[in-house]
Each structure stands twice: as C-alpha cells, then as structure tokens.
Amino acid sequence: MSFTVAIDGPAAAGKGTISKAVAQRFGFAHLDTGLLYRAVGARVAEGEEPVAAAQSLNTKDLARQDLRTQAVADAASNVATNQQVREALVEFQRDFAAKEGGAVLDGRDIGTVICPDADVKLFVTARAEVRAKRRWEELCSAGGDADYDTVLAEVKARDTRDEGRKDAPMRRADDAVLLDTSDLTIEEAIARAVAAIEQARGQGAG
Numbered sequence: 001m002s003f004t005v006a007i008d009g010p011a012a013a014g015k016g017t018i019s020k021a022v023a024q025r026f027g028f029a030h031l032d033t034g035l036l037y038r039a040v041g042a043r044v045a046e047g048e049e050p051v052a053a054a055q056s057l058n059t060k061d062l063a064r065q066d067l068r069t070q071a072v073a074d075a076a077s078n079v080a081t082n083q084q085v086r087e088a089l090v091e092f093q094r095d096f097a098a099k100e101g102g103a104v105l106d107g108r109d110i111g112t113v114i115c116p117d118a119d120v121k122l123f124v125t126a127r128a129e130v131r132a133k134r135r136w137e138e139l140c141s142a143g144g145d146a147d148y149d150t151v152l153a154e155v156k157a158r159d160t161r162d163e164g165r166k167d168a169p170m171r172r173a174d175d176a177v178l179l180d181t182s183d184l185t186i187e188e189a190i191a192r193a194v195a196a197i198e199q200a201r202g203q204g205a206g
C-alpha cells in the first residue's frame with residue numbers, strides 16, 4: 001500500500017532533518033526533491049541546456065558530491081523557475097511517491113503540485129533570521145568563515161525567488177499542517193511531525 005507524506009517549506013527550516021527522521025521512524029522511502037533541481041543546476045552551470053539536463057537526469061547525477069554548495073543552490077533556484085524543467089521532473093517524483101510501503105518527499109511544491117492528494121502534508125518553516133543563523137552556524141562549523149548578514153541576504157533572496165516564480169511557487173497547501181520550527185528543538189519538531197502522521201494513519205485505519 002502507498003502512503004505519501006509531503007513536506008514543503010523554505011531552506012534551513014528543518015524539513016530535511018524532519019523528513020529523514022519520519023522516514024526512518026515509519027520505514028518510508030525518502031526523496032529530497034531539492035537534489036533533483038540541484039543536480040540540474042550543477043549540469044547547467046557546466047554549460048548544459050536546462051531542459052535537456054532535466055530530461056536526461058540520472059541517479060549518478062544525484063550522487064554528485066558538490067550539490068550542497070551555495071553556487072549550486074543558486075543555480076538550482078534559477079533552473080527551478082523554468083516550467084519545462086519542472087515538468088521533466090514530475091513523473092520521477094510521482095513514481096517515487098507511489099512506492100509500496102510509503103514515501104516521504106520534501107521540497108517546495110509537493111503538497112500543492114506533485115502530490116496534491118498526499119495522505120499527510122506538512123509545511124515546515126521558520127523565521128528568516130533563525131534559518132540564516134542555522135545555516136551560518138553550519139557553515140562556520142564546517143570550517144568556513146561565513147558572514148551572517150550575507151547568509152541572511154542569500155536566504156531571503158532564495159525565498160523571494162521560490163515564492164515569486166510563476167510556475168509552482170513555494171506555498172503552503174490549504175490542507176497542510178503548519179510547523180514553525182523557530183522556537184522548537186529538533187526533537188520537538190520531529191515529535192510534531194510524527195504526531196501528524198500518526199493521526200492520519202489512524203484515520204486511514206479507522
């Protein structure tokens with residue numbers, strides 16, 4: 001039986017951590033859909049045409065080691081505004097969502113466009129300043145000498161682009177549970193996501 005959990009929200013709100021944790025907890029497969037856009041962005045940065053790159057994306061692209069850099073994040077956010085790129089990635093995501101045994105997909109448009117009928121939808125967010133601080137701390141602990149104000153500006157610029165694009169903008173689905181992690185620990189945020197999924201599973205069984 002399939003059971004789809006759609007988790008959307010902006011960068012550094014905690015959706016990746018929450019998605020991994022709930023996938024492990026319930027034994028669901030997990031797809032970080034941002035990686036698809038990052039892999040396309042990385043190939044475009046190397047000179048490829050965006051739509052051709054999206055149409056020929058393969059699992060090797062998703063295993064690239066350079067997908068987490070800021071340059072690739074920006075390239076991803078840019079290719080994500082291209083409607084044909086988005087269309088080329090729909091089928092892969094929907095097939096993944098229909099996996100036997102359940103699936104968690106995290107991204108920006110999972111609950112609104114990719115899986116509008118998902119069994120559970122969460123919109124995970126946090127204040128831009130909190131997200132920038134988390135990202136800044138990550139960069140610093142990885143040995144970089146990041147500047148907080150620059151990180152905050154990047155976070156806000158990416159939000160504006162992701163929310164403002166014409167095709168499949170980042171937005172909370174009407175039936176998504178809002179999870180603001182600004183003042184929550186990781187454990188508290190995961191517990192709330194688990195509770196929402198358990199409630200939906202209970203309703204499904206009853």
Ligand code: DC
Nearest residue numbers: 011033034037076077080107108109
């Ligand atoms: O979640 P992330 O930071 O890895 O995503 C990188 C970019 O990809 C993000 O700026 C917007 C885009 N994206 C998207 O448009 N739709 C998704 N479902 C996932 C990511």
